[in-house]
Amino acid sequence: MSTSTVKPTKPWAATPRDRAMMATSVGLAALSTFLIVAGTPLKGKLAYFFVFFIAWLAIDSFFVFSKAGIKGVRNGLAEKLTFLGALIVMMAVASILWSVISRGMAGLNFAYFTETMRNASIFDPIGMGGIAHAIVGTLLLIAISIIISVPMGILTALYLTEIKGKASKFIEFLIQAMAGVPSVVAGLFIYAAIILNTPLRPSAFLGGLALTILMVPTVTRTAQEVLNLVPQDLREAGLAMGATQWKTVALVVVPAARSGLITAVILGVARIAGETAPLLFTVGTFDAFNFNPFVGQNSALPVIVWGGLNGGAAESIQRAWSAILVLLIVVLIIFTAARIFSKRAMKK
């Protein structure tokens, strides 16, 4: 009796014929791209890219048609077009990152991080003055926003997940509405409500208030999501042990969701760290250190970028690029931290 073992095959894998067709179509597409671009007034790398892609789509579709008919062509076109869409988005991101890094590096030096603009103007040569005061200002703003918006956001999230009161639906709706408030309106509101009505003048504290409006929805929604991830069993176990609801929340639910709640705060910070428009109304500008959050105008990284961009001279624009590079690095660090904490929250 002879047994035959079935050898595993992969009928869907590309055969040498497929590979040959692939290579041919790419080659033909490259050739025709070259001819088209040379023969018409199109120019630039992007033109090459798009002409190549279209030529490749056409030639490849021809091969696919001979193999799989019109349905195969449609299927293949859909896959390639979705890929093209994703590729264009990634090209935009790459272009943004590349331009910031390549242009921002030139203005970075040690003094840039340790000095203020007190004895320098934005039109001075690079190397004079720095952004230390803006870093301090941004940290102050972030700290104030955290202090105000974290209790608000997390308590609102607790209401939505633990108490589940009658108003839950309504409050969820309000939080969504609040997430859509334009940043310029947040700044204008603080200006209209406080600066026009009270003796308080622009300061880091008022800037923090404006940023709070933008931060609360992010914190609330993320915190609500992670609190919903805490298993219901844990809550029931806490209550069954005789704990009150307060004890259950404080000693079981919140510790279980700790990493996630930290993620919520970090994402909130990422939301506000780069906001410019509200600060123009509420913080003003200042060229030296100001450690007092309540009195006196202050500075912030986005405002430095804004000032440099509007300065218009080569030096000021260079300063803007360097400041945005620093700001971007800050955002990247915040973002990575959020990822790490949310991964930890998922593992539990």
Place this chain on the structure above:
Amino acid sequence: MSVDAPTKVIPPAREITTKPRVSDQIFRGIVSTFSFSALVILALIALFLFIQGFSALKAQGFNFITSFEWNVFVDESGKEVASFGLQAMLVGTVVISIIALIIAVPLAVLTALYLTFYAPTRIKNILVTVIDLMAAFPSILYGLWGYFVLMPMAIYWAQLVNKWLGWIYIFDVPEPIFSRSPFIAGIVLSVMIIPIVTSVSREVFSQTPLERVQAAYALGATKWGMIRAVVLPFGANGVVGGSMLGLGRAFGETVAVFSVLNIVYRTNFQVLYTQGGNVASHIIQRFGEAGATEMSALIAAGLVLFLLTLIVNFFANAVVTKTVKSGR
């Protein structure tokens, strides 16, 4: 054998009640109070913008929306003459946002489809991270990039469009200046709203009921056939909702638009020409030099913008929530 009968101790009946303990009452009280902070903040925003903008709204009446003049001056008799109408900037806001949607929605939907149905897991994870990161980019970064990197390219594209489609009114220009146009501002905004449209679309697509997907495959559909017959009809509403969320974002964008757009107070439908504006950037532009009368008008403009985004976001969220729920 006798055992002493145990003395019976009857404990007093335990009181069973559903009334929460004092600690719980305090806890619930504090949490419930704080949960209304969103309501309080939104109400305060509307209230104070209305109070401070009231004098302008009262003086201008309905003209504030429909008129397209924005100036204040002192005439010979020393009286201040003010006429504020937001129409030009409202039109500008809508024009830029629509350009942004026209560019962003197809790209975002294609990206979302690629991420949900085509991308290998590893690439998918990277792309999702990058798109989340894109949403966290500061808006001033988009402004800077738009002005220095995108603009030189976009001017060339605008020239091409003008050359071939210039016979259509909106692509015509009074004089050949293509820099700082609504078209370029629209491209910058489109890059800014792609993350939100993509992530909403992706979420909706991934909620497609699995049995319908499998049914399509079982009937012999190709992947594209399945997407067209099942995913797109199911997700269409979600894409609309996501686009409206993006629209709300685009309406309120300030510094990026201000950086790349030549803000001129004139109603302009010629998208390739170097003038335009939107409400938010108009507020920023006039804020520095505004006197009390104009300040009131600017705050009223802020109120209009606030209500506009509130309405758009309301419909967007309603649509998205409904679609996501229908899949479960």
